[in-house]
Amino acid sequence: MDWQEIVSRALSREVRAVSRLISIVEDRRAGFEDVYAAIYPRTGRAHVIGITGPPGSGKSTLVDKIAAEYRSRGKTVGIVAVDPTSPFTGGALLGDRLRMQRHSLDNGVFIRSMGTRGHLGGLSRATSGVVDVLDAAGYDYVVIETVGVGQSEVEIASLADTVALVQVPGLGDDIQVIKAGVMEIGDVFVVNKKDRPGVERVVAEIRMSLDLAGKYSGHHGPATAMAAATATATATAAIAANAWHPPILQTMAESGEGVAEVCEACDAHMRCLVTDNALVERRFRRARSETMKIASDLIWRGLADDARTLGAAEGLAWKVARREIDPYAAGRDLRELVVS
Amino acid sequence: MMDEGRKIRVLVAKPGLDGHDRGAKVVARALRDAGMEVIYTGLRQTPEQIVAAAIQEDVDVVAMSILSGAHNYLFPRVTQLLRERGADDVLVVGGGIIPDEDIPGLQECGIAAVFTPGTSTGDTVKFIRENIKR
Numbered sequence: 001m002d003w004q005e006i007v008s009r010a011l012s013r014e015v016r017a018v019s020r021l022i023s024i025v026e027d028r029r030a031g032f033e034d035v036y037a038a039i040y041p042r043t044g045r046a047h048v049i050g051i052t053g054p055p056g057s058g059k060s061t062l063v064d065k066i067a068a069e070y071r072s073r074g075k076t077v078g079i080v081a082v083d084p085t086s087p088f089t090g091g092a093l094l095g096d097r098l099r100m101q102r103h104s105l106d107n108g109v110f111i112r113s114m115g116t117r118g119h120l121g122g123l124s125r126a127t128s129g130v131v132d133v134l135d136a137a138g139y140d141y142v143v144i145e146t147v148g149v150g151q152s153e154v155e156i157a158s159l160a161d162t163v164a165l166v167q168v169p170g171l172g173d174d175i176q177v178i179k180a181g182v183m184e185i186g187d188v189f190v191v192n193k194k195d196r197p198g199v200e201r202v203v204a205e206i207r208m209s210l211d212l213a214g215k216y217s218g219h220h221g222p223a224t225a226m227a228a229a230t231a232t233a234t235a236t237a238a239i240a241a242n243a244w245h246p247p248i249l250q251t252m253a254e255s256g257e258g259v260a261e262v263c264e265a266c267d268a269h270m271r272c273l274v275t276d277n278a279l280v281e282r283r284f285r286r287a288r289s290e291t292m293k294i295a296s297d298l299i300w301r302g303l304a305d306d307a308r309t310l311g312a313a314e315g316l317a318w319k320v321a322r323r324e325i326d327p328y329a330a331g332r333d334l335r336e337l338v339v340s
Numbered sequence: 341m342m343d344e345g346r347k348i349r350v351l352v353a354k355p356g357l358d359g360h361d362r363g364a365k366v367v368a369r370a371l372r373d374a375g376m377e378v379i380y381t382g383l384r385q386t387p388e389q390i391v392a393a394a395i396q397e398d399v400d401v402v403a404m405s406i407l408s409g410a411h412n413y414l415f416p417r418v419t420q421l422l423r424e425r426g427a428d429d430v431l432v433v434g435g436g437i438i439p440d441e442d443i444p445g446l447q448e449c450g451i452a453a454v455f456t457p458g459t460s461t462g463d464t465v466k467f468i469r470e471n472i473k474r
Contacts, residue, residue, distance in 0.1 A: 015392075015395055015396060016395055016425065016426065016427065019395055019396050019397070019398040020398055022398065023398045027346050027347075029346075085377075086372065086373075089372070089373050089374070089375045090347065090375040091371065091372035091373055091374060091375045091376050091377065091378070092372060092377045092378065093368060093369070093372045093378050093380060094377060094378065094379045094380065095380045097379055097380075097381055097393065097397075098380055098381060098382040101381055101382065101385065101389055101393065104389045104392040104393050104396070105388055105389060105392055110396055111393075111396055111397075112396060112397060113377075113379050113397060115347075115377050117347075
């Protein structure tokens with residue numbers, strides 16, 4: 001198959017072609033930019049949902065059940081499951097699929113596992129491209145499962161239309177939820193393993209955190225009043241303009257309890273994005289971040305491939321090491337050389 | 341530290357009904373440490389599920405382990421399904437408790453190598469590196 005044929009077959013959702021196209025994009029094989037140009041006009045139709053949360057919080061099981069729920073509603077689902085690549089050997093054990101194998105014979109579900117391949121942030125560098133392939137192939141939903149995240153892997157927020165942040169009881173105290181980072185990116189909060197002790201506390205802590213951000217509207221207690229009083233004019237305006245209030249849902253992914261509500265919340269979030277005209281904004285942000293990343297990759301590659309700049313970089317680095325100039329001055333000199 | 345571009349992708353699967361996956365996990369770990377991307381699908385997989393997963397994941401290799409004695413049915417069924425789906429460029433290897441006299445028959449059915457107990461994981465890695473078809 002030449003690439004035109006792979007593209008045309010992938011666009012009609014032929015599994016083998018979709019799969020091959022993903023490899024071309026993921027490995028940046030020869031001609032991948034032509035392939036990308038051919039599929040890109042067909043993207044933008046899928047609802048992209050990111051599922052993120054700490055290791056062992058039940059993300060894979062939840063994704064499995066979310067896929068089943070959307071399938072029961074007659075929708076098709078593409079899944080991208082990311083697991084970490086070893087920084088030492090470059091190898092990876094991709095185990096998310098283990099919990100999703102019952103979908104493997106269903107033509108309406110496509111599952112692809114990816115290693116992070118040296119990229120930080122919870123995704124791999126190529127995840128965005130793989131999402132685009134599944135989107136172009138016509139899957140109604142593309143669900144991305146990030147690696148198990150710690151506190152600062154928030155890249156999913158710039159890729160997904162809706163981010164579901166999964167938490168479980170027993171991971172830490174209430175300071176964890178007021179820290180900056182992943183707690184700020186949830187459009188839907190899922191407290192999984194709700195049969196475990198401490199679930200009410202996790203829910204209360206997330207609620208408090210949302211309250212302080214002026215995002216929670218579930219009750220009108222003192223915390224809400226306080227938040228409203230201290231909120232900036234913008235935040236108050238946003239509340240008035242019917243902004244999205246992230247729901248906090250309790251689930252037991254293993255049994256499927258609460259999963260339908262998660263799907264409904266994701267759909268409701270998408271409807272809200274559309275009515276508030278916020279979808280355009282989100283997708284613009286994604287396009288901007290992707291464009292900047294690609295440009296910086298290309299510039300960096302140009303830099304690393306060019307003997308003249310490499311020589312200059314080495315000379316400047318020696319000067320910095322000998323304390324003759326500071327690293328910012330060296331960086332500016334190098335930039336002058338590259339753009340001139 | 342890491343190579344960019346192409347990586348060897350391997351699906352490690354346990355077809356059939358036996359519940360012993362220690363060997364499969366040891367192999368999965370060894371392939372990971374050899375720099376490969378290993379997709380682990382777990383226990384009790386049907387040949388149909390294994391082949392569907394191999395195609396979606398676009399793997400170079402399918403590695404299966406069987407301890408139940410059903411290898412003469414399950415291994416050839418996987419290679420047959422791969423051929424039917426046009427994916428016969430995938431290297432298929434097997435391991436587990438396989439009597440010596442069954443090995444030539446399995447190789448005729450397209451199982452490129454059968455690794456029985458005592459094989460070093462280094463040999464498995466080397467065989468895969470030298471024999472992948474694409």
